[in-house]
Amino acid sequence: MIKIIIVDDHILFREGLASIIRSEADIEVVGLAGTVHDAVEMAARIKPDIILMDFSLPDGTGADATSLILDTHPGCSIIFLTMTDEDENLFGAIRSGAKGYLLKDMHPSKLVASIRSVHKGESALSRSMTLRLMKELSQTRKPDAFQTAPTLTRRELDVLRAISAGKTNQEIGKDLFLSENTVKYHVHSILEKLHLKDRREAAAFARERGLIKKD
Numbered sequence: 001m002i003k004i005i006i007v008d009d010h011i012l013f014r015e016g017l018a019s020i021i022r023s024e025a026d027i028e029v030v031g032l033a034g035t036v037h038d039a040v041e042m043a044a045r046i047k048p049d050i051i052l053m054d055f056s057l058p059d060g061t062g063a064d065a066t067s068l069i070l071d072t073h074p075g076c077s078i079i080f081l082t083m084t085d086e087d088e089n090l091f092g093a094i095r096s097g098a099k100g101y102l103l104k105d106m107h108p109s110k111l112v113a114s115i116r117s118v119h120k121g122e123s124a125l126s127r128s129m130t131l132r133l134m135k136e137l138s139q140t141r142k143p144d145a146f147q148t149a150p151t152l153t154r155r156e157l158d159v160l161r162a163i164s165a166g167k168t169n170q171e172i173g174k175d176l177f178l179s180e181n182t183v184k185y186h187v188h189s190i191l192e193k194l195h196l197k198d199r200r201e202a203a204a205f206a207r208e209r210g211l212i213k214k215d
Helices: 011-021 038-048 062-072 087-095 108-119 127-138 154-166 170-176 180-193 198-207
Strands: 004-009 027-033 050-053 079-083 100-103
Touching: 004 011, 004 038, 004 108, 011 027, 027 038, 038 050, 038 062, 038 154, 050 062, 050 108, 062 079, 062 087, 062 154, 062 180, 079 087, 079 108, 087 100, 087 127, 100 108, 154 170, 154 180, 154 198, 170 180, 180 198
Parallel strands: 004 027, 004 050, 050 079, 079 100
Antiparallel strands: none
16 A cells, blocks of 8 residues: 655645545555645654655745655655646755656546556656756756765755855745745754754854855
8 A cells, every 4th residue: 555645735636636546446645734844744753655745835845845854754755746847846856855746737547657656666757857857967067065964955055055154044034935944944953963053163064165155
């Protein structure tokens, strides 16, 4: 049995999707969530096989939720199911660790087939999205912060850079489209992972590792 959580801020959509999926004998909907906070809490408690994740949520993005969930439950496979195929969202979803990115206008039978494919270890991307990802990955990039801070997620690195620039949690949230509570969660996680005492030490760490330019 494939255990699934559906995360979407529109209750009618997630309830309707749950009704469709529940008709499948090998798939069980074990939870419904509408926020990043609820999704992270529910995933930690239920430990689903797959999460169907919307990109836009009231207290952050699906990418934020994905990074947080995979930090504690790496065995979970996350498939984004959203309205937009914009490159920024697609790349953000995949960088956060998602195994698929699908659009909400797809036929239910194809969604069910994608769920089964991802559960078998495959990815769920359309041909056009795959080509766009390949083009993005093929571009020459400078060594990124993962080489200097491998324990941090990309979202945590974004927050760390902002801390180093002297920004407040409120300013960081506005820049990264996160709630202030989500920013606080990331700051706490950064300090804990890097064994740092406060934001000043975090800023010094970022400068030493070349994450921001020195004055």
